[in-house]
Amino acid sequence: MIVKLNHLQGKAAATSAQDVIGTVYTLLEEGHIEKAQFARLQIELDWIQYKQNFREVVIATQGYNERGQQVPIMDVHVDTRQVVPGCLRAALLRALARSTPGAPQEQDRLPLEQFQSMRTSIVWEFNKLYWSRLHDWELATGKGYEQALPGGQSDGHNPEAIADSVADFWTLLRDLESKNQLPPEIYLLEIGVGTGTRCGMWLTKFRTVDQERGTDYYPRLRVLLGDYSLATLDMSKPAVEDHADLCSFLVLDALNPLKTLSFLRHKIMQVHTTNVYDNLPDEEVVRRDGKLYFVQVRAYLPMADVAALSNEFEIPPDKLRSTVSRLLSGSTDFLGDAERGVAFWMQLWNAIRLEERLVLVEDLPDFPFPQGLDAGKVEDILKEAPSDFRFHLSSGALASFLNTLPLLHPRGYLQVQDIFVTDLDQYRLGFYGPGKLDGSLLNWVNGALLKEVAERAGYNVRFAPFTYRKGSRTSVLYTTRRE
């Protein structure tokens, strides 16, 4: 048995490690765990970044081959933040029993889908629902979504960060002008506009700097605010009212900005995005004993929550799945009134968990890697990576990244402020999500992977910690042209 404690570094819950080891040994002695299984067991003591997440206190992740037969590999994840005295034994027994061949699978939970890549899981439909019905959610909680962020507001609004960003951009324009290479129209793109506050503040600051220095760049700016939610775009308009003549609002899929903006290929000077990549569909891979396993997930509701939802909203348990489908079709007033519909949605989202299984990748060259990756690149990247670890493929972030780069002017750059794993070695020290943030989903982004992929696309990537707010976990990705 291997026990990984790294994730608990500096966390108060480290004391529960002894409890886990003691409990597992007891189960071994009592015959609940077979010796062969014990030898291959890998227990990870996790500290999930987001308290609201998709995990039960203990989950066992069994390995399978591509034909659905079990292979002798099992990861047991213990979310130490959720451990309460006396719960471990029962939770461990329950998790291990589920992985026993032939064990009844569905007694304690109601699956909401089949096992599949997390990228296509139903949880992303909940995420989409949240952004399209944000107003309903905010009305119910009485809080704006930014208040749910760590620190209570977006780091994107930090005035010092904005001033530095403006200064860098002005310097770039000045340099281009000195070489007679400044285009007549200067395009900027913001992907994921939020409340529009950052964009409004940035433009106001830029106008001030431009006027002070007498360069007259401000009237040449063409600012594109893109978001896939029309409701969010509408919400952002007041914040940029002062600069309305320069701004255009676009419904845009963050996964493929190029699709909407192909007419601006190689023309955009600056693309900025804050907390968007962490909110795009993702999937994970485990490397174990020299082999790769793809993590498949299945969303489910624990039976206790099924009963609670059923009682409170008078929905028979056998109608719960179809009720969820109706909710995800975009309607929140299906329970008679909108308020009740939102209450159901919130309670349901809070209850949803993800179970996992590992599926051996037997044919790497034909594996459906996300855009920008293939077997050769993955093998190259893994050469320098830890031998046993779990990492994000960051499929959505990769797609967005690669479909944004072609928009950049030869001297243009992309700035992404987000929660990044900036080095694959960091995966040794922590499990990075996914978590729930209000009604949305978020996940750390594999910045190390983006960096490698960017190099092949002609860009160097560097990460700068966001130093403008103490305790911020975000960092800023900057691209520069690679020669």
Added chain:
Amino acid sequence: MVGSYAMPGWLERLKTEYFARRISRHDLDEIYDAAAKAAIKDQEIAGLDIVTDGEPRRDNMVDYFVERLPGVQIDRSSKKFYYDFYDSVVQGKLPMASLGLVPDFNFLQTFTERQTKICITGPHCLSKRIRNQYYPSEEALATDIAKVMNLELKALVKAGAKYIQIDEPYYSGFPEDLPWCVKVLNTMVEGVDAKIAVHICYGNRYGKPSWEGSYRYLFPTIMEAKVHQLTLEFARRGGEDLDLFKEFNTNFELGVGVIDVKTDDIETPEMVADRIQKALKVLPPERIFILPDCGLFHLSRDVAFAKLKAMVEGTRIVRKELGK
């Protein structure tokens, strides 16, 4: 073709395998030969009148020449990926010696009966990539590179080369260098008895432009260049700069880029024909050559082939309209 054909993913991986010392030089050379034959055949099937070897042997447009330039030292450990540039340095006067490009030309001649073109990266571009620790100026380094290359061009002509293209994409990034660039270019082509084209684009590193702007910076200085043809990109950038050939009375032929090599979108023959017609408004047909904007290196083979076919079909439409 401007020079390079699509670089297949499998060849990229094998090149990188070579740098990782997992396949031998001998095996790599055989792979290159096979890739070059395939590239030549694809161009013939697409219907091109003039073909190149597709340049599969070149890691990029710089290193293939830097490796061969006598007197230039390279750090072979400086490449992580085959497409990266070597770290190269010159610390003494370049000796006059062969670059060894004739075998490439002979190979091309052996495997096609079409007209051929060989492309060579120019001294200005190379002088921007080689760290200069000896010469008093970039111009002085570029001039000596041009002298070495002049010998090579003459050797190619002796081997039968009739059409040689010099690639100078960095002109557009450093327009202030142009006056000395033209002098260096003239040194390079002095006494070379072949059709000489100069390809000037806005860069194609990683399939994206390195600069933006207008070709106006070329005029009138470029008119002093003793070359026969300018090969320029117009498909991606639009045809506005074609008017420069009306404004300035040059004797150059014009290689008109009608295929955008920085997008996978495949042009229709009609789009190509339209682009050619725009060029015909400023120059007579006998002075126009039809090409892609730049090398097809960054496109997949399927896309590159389809684009070449569209280029040929578009040209046929115009030829028919012209009664040729």
